[in-house]
Amino acid sequence: MRLHTEERAIVLYLHVHQPFRIRHYTIFDAGENHAYFDAPEGDDTNNADIVRKVAEKSYYPMNERLMRMIKDNPEFKVSLSITGTVIEQFERYAPEVLESFKALVATGRVEILAETYHHSLAFFYSRQEFEAQVKMHHDKIKAVFGLTPTAFRNTELSYNNDIAYWADQAGYKAIICEGWDPILDWRSPNFVYRPAYTDNIRLLMKNYKLSDDLAFRFGNKAWEEYPLDTQKFVNWANAAWDQPILNLFMDYETFGEHQWADTGIFDFIENLPKEWLKTAGHTFMTVTEAATNFEPVDHIDVPHTITWADTERDLTAWLGNRMQHGAITALYALENAILEAKDEALTADWRKLQTSDHFYYMCTKWWSDGDVHAYFSPYQTPYIAYMNFMNAYHDIKFRLTEKGVEV
Amino acid sequence: MLGWELPPHNSGGLGVACMNLCKALSVAGADIHFIVPYTADHSSIDFMKVSAATPVGVKEVQQSGIAYDSFKFTDTNGYEEWVSLFDYHRMYEKSMDSIVAMGEFDVIHAHDWLTMRAAVRAKQISGKPLVVHIHATEFDRSGGNHGNPMVEEIEYMGMMMADKIIAVSEHTKKVIVEHYGIPAEKIEVVYNSIDVDIYDSVVGKNAYPYFEKMREHGYKVVMNFGRLTVQKGLYNLVQAMRIVIEKRPKTLLVFMGNGEQELELLELAAELGIGANVIFTGFQRGKNWRDMLDQSDMFVMPSISEPFGLTALEAGSYGVTTLVSKQSGVAEVMRSALTVDYWDVNEMANQILGVLNSNDLQAQLSEDVLREVSKMSWQHEADKLMNIYARYDGVYA
Numbered sequence: 001m002r003l004h005t006e007e008r009a010i011v012l013y014l015h016v017h018q019p020f021r022i023r024h025y026t027i028f029d030a031g032e033n034h035a036y037f038d039a040p041e042g043d044d045t046n047n048a049d050i051v052r053k054v055a056e057k058s059y060y061p062m063n064e065r066l067m068r069m070i071k072d073n074p075e076f077k078v079s080l081s082i083t084g085t086v087i088e089q090f091e092r093y094a095p096e097v098l099e100s101f102k103a104l105v106a107t108g109r110v111e112i113l114a115e116t117y118h119h120s121l122a123f124f125y126s127r128q129e130f131e132a133q134v135k136m137h138h139d140k141i142k143a144v145f146g147l148t149p150t151a152f153r154n155t156e157l158s159y160n161n162d163i164a165y166w167a168d169q170a171g172y173k174a175i176i177c178e179g180w181d182p183i184l185d186w187r188s189p190n191f192v193y194r195p196a197y198t199d200n201i202r203l204l205m206k207n208y209k210l211s212d213d214l215a216f217r218f219g220n221k222a223w224e225e226y227p228l229d230t231q232k233f234v235n236w237a238n239a240a241w242d243q244p245i246l247n248l249f250m251d252y253e254t255f256g257e258h259q260w261a262d263t264g265i266f267d268f269i270e271n272l273p274k275e276w277l278k279t280a281g282h283t284f285m286t287v288t289e290a291a292t293n294f295e296p297v298d299h300i301d302v303p304h305t306i307t308w309a310d311t312e313r314d315l316t317a318w319l320g321n322r323m324q325h326g327a328i329t330a331l332y333a334l335e336n337a338i339l340e341a342k343d344e345a346l347t348a349d350w351r352k353l354q355t356s357d358h359f360y361y362m363c364t365k366w367w368s369d370g371d372v373h374a375y376f377s378p379y380q381t382p383y384i385a386y387m388n389f390m391n392a393y394h395d396i397k398f399r400l401t402e403k404g405v406e407v
Numbered sequence: 408m409l410g411w412e413l414p415p416h417n418s419g420g421l422g423v424a425c426m427n428l429c430k431a432l433s434v435a436g437a438d439i440h441f442i443v444p445y446t447a448d449h450s451s452i453d454f455m456k457v458s459a460a461t462p463v464g465v466k467e468v469q470q471s472g473i474a475y476d477s478f479k480f481t482d483t484n485g486y487e488e489w490v491s492l493f494d495y496h497r498m499y500e501k502s503m504d505s506i507v508a509m510g511e512f513d514v515i516h517a518h519d520w521l522t523m524r525a526a527v528r529a530k531q532i533s534g535k536p537l538v539v540h541i542h543a544t545e546f547d548r549s550g551g552n553h554g555n556p557m558v559e560e561i562e563y564m565g566m567m568m569a570d571k572i573i574a575v576s577e578h579t580k581k582v583i584v585e586h587y588g589i590p591a592e593k594i595e596v597v598y599n600s601i602d603v604d605i606y607d608s609v610v611g612k613n614a615y616p617y618f619e620k621m622r623e624h625g626y627k628v629v630m631n632f633g634r635l636t637v638q639k640g641l642y643n644l645v646q647a648m649r650i651v652i653e654k655r656p657k658t659l660l661v662f663m664g665n666g667e668q669e670l671e672l673l674e675l676a677a678e679l680g681i682g683a684n685v686i687f688t689g690f691q692r693g694k695n696w697r698d699m700l701d702q703s704d705m706f707v708m709p710s711i712s713e714p715f716g717l718t719a720l721e722a723g724s725y726g727v728t729t730l731v732s733k734q735s736g737v738a739e740v741m742r743s744a745l746t747v748d749y750w751d752v753n754e755m756a757n758q759i760l761g762v763l764n765s766n767d768l769q770a771q772l773s774e775d776v777l778r779e780v781s782k783m784s785w786q787h788e789a790d791k792l793m794n795i796y797a798r799y800d801g802v803y804a
Contacts, residue, residue, distance in 0.1 A: 026757040027654065224765060326767030383745055386768055387761035
């Protein structure tokens with residue numbers, strides 16, 4: 001184990017996810033058909049269309065770059081989290097994308113993190129359901145990629161002491177969260193930490209300033225640092241020359257979808273290892289490697305849940321209004337009935353409805369202020385998103401009663 | 408400023424919009440002389456001068472009650488005469504000779520086709536710039552069909568002669584461009600608005616104990632207020648309510664207004680077997696109007712073509728969840744309103760049921776609409792108009 005910082009590592013972690021979006025599903029559909037996720041072709045909520053579109057813009061070109069980065073730079077490594085819902089959609093709508101991820105993993109230089117299969121907020125509503133989904137994801141990752149995850153990330157990087165404690169008990173070596181200033185105080189996110197009340201697990205915290213320079217600001221022509229090139233970025237990274245790690249955590253879709261190809265984001269990322277590795281002692285590590293290579297410098301206490309979202313870094317984008325609360329509470333209230341019904345298709349649909357995106361689409365935080373672009377949503381309004389969701393929920397209940405289960 | 412009506416002598420939203428707009432304009436520094444073509448007491452209005460336009464020799468003009476009806480003229484000798492709307496227009500036009508002579512002004516601002524002849528005459532006599540404000544077109548009033556060609560001709564003339572056209576929404580601007588062939592550059596959008604503080608709160612014993620009692624028993628009330636006329640798309644609302652009531656029998660539909668479609672709607676409801684769930688209260692003002700909004704779970708305005716739709720903002724100001732057609736101008740400024748295509752009866756029913764079946768959604772929409780509408784003000788729109796007026800400073804001098 002290395003104690004000091006003669007070695008410095010970039011930890012690049014990319015999150016891959018697509019939800020099963022609910023189609024325009026009316027109260028007249030409830031009890032008639034159960035195809036909540038099958039919007040007609042050309043519709044804004046058609047999942048096949050969306051996955052294929054994002055594949056063209058992001059998954060294909062980025063995986064090609066990642067493969068080249070691995071081949072050209074023997075030290076380059078990357079960590080990914082890939083949700084069960086997106087893997088299922090790759091299998092159905094874009095199998096070649098999944099093959100290209102498998103090829104990356106086969107190089108042995110890619111770590112895949114554990115998480116809930118359905119990208120859900122189950123941890124906050126049902127520990128039993130949460131553990132079932134984490135296991136489902138483990139099994140899927142094992143089956144598809146042949147890997148057993150050793151690091152954990154919770155949906156939207158939601159994190160608190162309880163989650164860290166759970167992950168520690170479950171045997172994970174690492175967990176990740178936002179490097180949020182009120183938590184870090186005077187400390188830097190560029191070190192390994194130990195979560196409060198845990199024994200073995202280590203915590204990596206996102207360097208949101210440098211991560212968001214890529215994820216949010218890269219292509220913004222009004223940004224004073226525009227255009228950002230690799231050399232400038234590495235200079236910024238070198239300002240923390242005495243700190244061992246740089247955690248660049250972001251959505252995979254940053255590359256090509258959030259930041260389009262014409263911003264130069266692909267060339268930027270491909271050049272990053274070359275530029276970074278010019279300095280002796282510079283390297284790349286996966287999440288688990290970094291967590292086990294460096295001694296923790298302090299412990300981190302997070303009694304209240306934080307996430308990587310919005311300026312508030314909390315869960316209010318998912319659970320901030322009464323539609324969101326009502327919908328998610330109603331959904332989890334069906335848990336016992338679902339278990340009792342023992343119907344595979346019904347359980348699968350119920351779980352797909354747990355994906356956090358459904359609640360995000362109901363967010364009204366900035367809605368009435370007219371900030372249309374603050375949120376990505378395939379729905380015209382958060383109210384319509386809620387109605388579609390609740391009609392699907394009503395149909396789940398209908399199916400339960402059809403099976404003779406009390407709801 | 409040339410108008411047709413002002414509250415309390417108004418038949419609809421036009422008078423309300425003119426009054427509130429003028430109040431905000433006067434705060435913004437405008438000195439307004441408002442002309443109405445009838446004689447009535449407007450002494451409660453202290454922020455502008457209101458005059459009756461009566462041609463030489465006419466002592467008094469009285470409306471028969473409804474805007475689109477006939478009018479009683481009394482001449483200086485006490486002789487009374489009933490005239491038609493079109494004759495009335497000509498008299499309004501003739502009266503401009505004496506109105507223009509009453510004093511200096513910078514801009515003529517005229518509201519809707521009813522004032523167009525007078526407006527053009529005033530421009531001819533004075534040479535001052537003419538701003539024509541379109542609150543509704545004949546195309547809208549006829550429910551998107553061919554309206555009265557004589558009215559369309561007057562509208563067209565007024566818009567052609569105008570130096571600037573104000574439309575109350577992008578929707579209306581589009582109608583003016585597409586159906587009247589007016590160049591888009593000539594038109595600017597100034598939205599209608601609302602100042603919630605001028606609306607009285609609901610107090611005391613509610614005027615509708617029936618609705619109170621039914622709601623205690625799980626009924627929900629869907630309502631519409633305004634003229635019962637083809638433009639408003641109410642036929643589709645009754646059709647949608649048949650579907651709603653089939654799924655949710657404890658639902659009432661209330662129409663609070665008058666209009667030529669009243670009997671037709673009543674018959675339709677009976678024919679569809681929901682006669683017992685559809686209630687007509689007639690036109691209401693004041694406490695009765697407020698109390699009905701207080702007893703309503705949802706306001707639905709499925710207009711076929713609605714230039715603006717101030718009633719949706721009024722309902723929203725009482726926290727009533729609103730569903731408006733996508734063919735309504737108000738949908739452009741009201742993000743917390745649900746929207747639907749006026750012809751999509753199934754989706755209308757789906758959204759009504761979505762609200763009525765979810766207290767969470769109803770409360771959310773109510774909270775959001777109240778917050779949104781509370782932030783609105785005519786002042787902002789008046790400032791836009793003042794900027795438009797200012798462009799004519801000196802041009803015609």
